[in-house]
Amino acid sequence: MKTSQLLAILVLxxxxxxxxxxxxxxxxxxxxxxxxxxxxxxxxxxxxAFSSVIFGDAKDLCFEGSNWYFRDNNSTGRYTIKQGSLCQGGDRFIRWSVVEPADRVSQLQFKFIDEKRKDVSGGFGYRLDIANLTETEMTLKSNVSVDGEPIIIVYEFTKQQ
Incomplete structure (x- = not known):
């Protein structure tokens, strides 16, 4: 009996x-x-010059000045794009985490969810390399391909106090 209890604790x-x-x-x-x-x-x-649609959502210029909120206690958040003539404004809700692949730098990953925290992307999401992270600045990078050529999109953030 004691061996099975010890084994159960070890497995736990x-x-x-x-x-x-x-x-x-x-x-x-x-x-x-x-x-x-x-x-x-x-x-x-x-x-x-480049222009692209970011995260399958909006043109890159729509993201500049966007507000991103990350809540670490439940891994949810959102980003908000301002309404404009080229931009569909509003909140986009996300579930996020930090992953540490063995062969790369740490990455911020996220997928889209609805207001009730249900997955709306069929499990599909995005991973961005964390190139720089301090208490006040964050630089994320994503690798994409344009006509078979590698391009790196660089996202530069400033933390609000």
Whole structure:
């Protein structure tokens, strides 16, 4: 009987520790938690001028000045785009997390949810490399392909106090 209890406790501990978030990811989540303004979107590895639709949602110029809110206690948040002649304004709700792939830098990942926190994207989401993260600034990067050529979209945020 004692062996089976010990085995059950061991299995429980392994399960708990394998599902836990690393200290590094937890620290990054704590820093990200709060309100950010997306100040600038830029493109690396490109020639010429670019315009793109970001996250299958809106043109890049619509995202500049957008307000992003990340709540770390339940992994939800939203971003808000201002209404404009080219931009469909309003809130977009997200579920987010920080992941640490073995072969890359940490990434912010998110998917779209509705106001009731239900997935509306069929499990599809986005991952952005965390290139820089401080208490006041965050730079995220995503790799995309344009006509078979790699382009990096750079998102520069400032944290609101």
């Amino acid at each position: 501990l392994v399960t708990i520790t394998s599902c836990s978030v690393s200290k590094s990811a937890r620290t990054q989540r704590n820093i990200i938690s709060g309100t950010w303004i997306l100040d600038n979107i830029d493109y690396e590895n490109n020639e010429g």
